[in-house]
Amino acid sequence: MKIEKGVPLWAPLAHRDKYGIVDLMEVGDSILFEGYQASHAAVVRARKGKPERKFASRKENSGYRIWRVE
Secondary structure (H helix, E strand, C coil): CCCCCCCCCCCCHHHCCCCHHHHHCCCCCEEEECCHHHHHHHHHHHHCCCCCCCEEEEEECCEEEEEECC
């Protein structure tokens, strides 16, 4: 057995962030969600701790789309 330093603690699957992909969005990018609640939750998640990020959302036939505008 050996002691290892600097190995990050991984998050259990049940606790991983469902909407973490929004952190990768750049201005002009968009994502289509199946429902309003999912799109709203993604925007809330994206702006958490980063209020300078701005998003727009619109209803589409098959769901709700969000765009990063700032």
